[in-house]
Amino acid sequence: MSTKAGIFRRYPELTAARHKDVPANGIPEFCVYLALSMLLHAALLGDWTFEVDDQFYALVGHRLTEEARLYVDIWDRKGPVLYYLYALFAWIWDSPVCYQLAATLFCAVGATVVQGIAVKLADRRGAFLAGISYLLLSFQFGGANGQSVVFYEPMLAICVWSVVSRIDVVREGRVDLPLVGGFFAAGLALMCKQSAAFEAIFFGAAYCAIGWHAGAPLPRIVRSSMVLAIVGAAPLLTFAFGFWFAGYFDPFWHALVGSNLERQYMGAHERLSRLPAVLTVMALPTGVALLGWLRLRRNDQGRVTVRLVSGWLGAAAFAILLYPNIFEFYLMALVPALCVMASGLYEQGRVGLLALAGLATSILPFSSALDVPARIRARAASAELVNYVRKEKGQGGLFVAGQLSYLYVLTGSLPPSRLVFVSHLFDMTEASAIGRNQLAEVHRILAQRPGTVVRQVPLQGSPLNDRAVALLDSYLDGCAKRRRFTLYDQYGAQEQVVYSQCGRGRSGQAEP
Known part of the structure; x- marks a missing residue:
């Protein structure tokens, strides 16, 4: 008997993970999902102006490849x-x-x-169609481009998969490699978004509840849960020690914790005003998931998994409700659990296909990411802007x-401040959280006499810092030339004015 065969005979749970869960359940489906994902995203390739957040993330990534210090030389709270x-990504291909x-x-x-x-x-x-519905819903809730949720939600889903695929191990209060990997993935997700x-x-x-309910010995559950807790906290502890060792723990802690406690958030009135839109976009996927759940809950063999997925949905919803701000892409946290629940309906022949078709027709025809003529126009407009700024700066x-924070990368320019995201400089809700005085920082930037300024009209902020503006x-007013450009993001036309030859007088003449 070979050593390899002896290992798998001794640890049969590894044999199950090796021969059942990985090869049998995923590779053909992944190929289909990847092809469909490519089809959905194809129109956006190269269109850097579609979304705001991923521009900034890409700029930060680019700066890190130039040995900038995160949270010190360039700042954000993610x-x-x-x-x-x-x-x-920037190192692979800028x-x-x-x-x-x-x-x-x-x-995918x-x-x-x-x-x-x-x-x-x-x-x-039903499971395959659940994966299709995940692609559709992720496309609606921030997955069309490079939002943070695109990257960390699969990590959280991997943790859930590790539990349900190793349910017998969990019931015994034990830990194996798939569970360790799953909880490490959850720790990585935490270091993407708190x-x-x-x-x-x-x-x-x-994990503890399943083992306790199944009658696993309490000391074993405690030991195993401590192992998983340490594994899940490992990314946080590693980064915390790394920043402490480099002498930058305070900026690290302020960015991830302090700034979130100090910033201002939406008032109750604004949150309530957004509620109808949230309920509207969530109505159909929630209804499909509820119908699927009603069927799945009658499955005795999968009862523990149904409860786990239901709790996962509840935890994600609690996080959304607790956070004082709400944006549409926050709802992506609900999508994986909703899609799993919906599999109970998707397996019902024509009814399941009709449910998926209804979901698709509620999303795809209204997606600006699939408007190919608009995306072609957006790429042409942004290319014209970039060429002009390169010439004028x-x-x-x-x-x-x-x-347009990614414009710094495209024009080979160094940001004049560690505060680059527009809201950090001009939005009053950020004034108490950025670690610097907004007005003083804008004054410091302008004191460097930038020769070219790209100003969005109007600036985004609620409320704006009027003195900084x-x-x-x-x-x-002292710039000699100005030229207006119309760019196109996911919401439509956005006006940008490029001021150049600044600091040389006050002619203010507009260029046609």
Whole structure:
């Protein structure tokens, strides 16, 4: 008997993971999901202006490849894993196409993991369609380009998959390599977005509850849960020690924790005003999931998995409700669990196909990401802007006062401040959280006499720092040339004005 065969005979659970879960459940489906994901994302390849956040993430990643210090030389409150992922993308290929292809791949991985969870509850057809629905819904809730949620939601789903695929091991209160890998993935998700902590904590509690309910010895459950807790916390502890060792723990802690406690958030009135839109976009996927859940809950063999997925959905919803702000892409946290639940309906022949078709027709015809003529127009408009700024910026430096932060990369310009994202400089809700005085920082930037300024009209912020905006506009009055461009993001036309030959007088003449 070979040593390899002896290992798998001694640890039969590894044989199950090796021969059942991985090869049998995923590879053909992954190929289909990847092809469909490519089809959905194809129109956006190279269109860097479609979304605001991924531009900034890509800029930070680019700066990290130039040895900039995260949270010191360039600042934001997202976790370091997200930015080092974008640094990896920039190192591989310094083009928006690279992170867009990576997002395409992560969407396919997420769909495959959802299918791997759903196949524990529904038949293969229902599980496969659940993965398709994940692609559709992720496309609607931030997955069209490079939002952070595209990258960390599959990591959380992997943790759930590790539990449901190793349910016998969990019931015995034991730990094996797939579980360790799953909880490490949850820890990586936490270091992409801090709100993932609610789901990660739930996964740990669910592990303990399943083992306790199955009669596993309490000391074994405690030991195993401590191992998983340490594994899940490993990414956080590693980065915390790394920043402490480098002498930058305070900026690290302020970015991930302090700034989130100090910033202002939406008022109750604004949150309530967004509620109808949230309920509208979630009505159909929630209804499909509810119908699927009503069928799955009658499955005695999958009852533990149904409860786990239901709790996962509850933890994700709790995190959304607890957070004082709400944006549409936040709802992506609900998508994986909803799709798994919906598999109970998707396995019902024509009814399931009709449900999926209804979901597709509620999303695809209204997606600006699939408007090919608009995306062609957007790429042409952005190329014209980039060429103009390259020609005009000269030796005076560039300041982007708006959402086009990736313009620094495309024009080979160094950002004039560690605060690059437009809301950090001009949105009053960020004034108490960025670690610097907004007005003083804008004054410091303008004191460098940037020769070219790209100003969005109007600037985005609610409310805006009027004194900082007035200071900017006073400086722009001294620019000799200006030219207006219309760019096209996911919401439509956005106006950008390029001011050049600044600081040389106050002619203010507009260029036709």
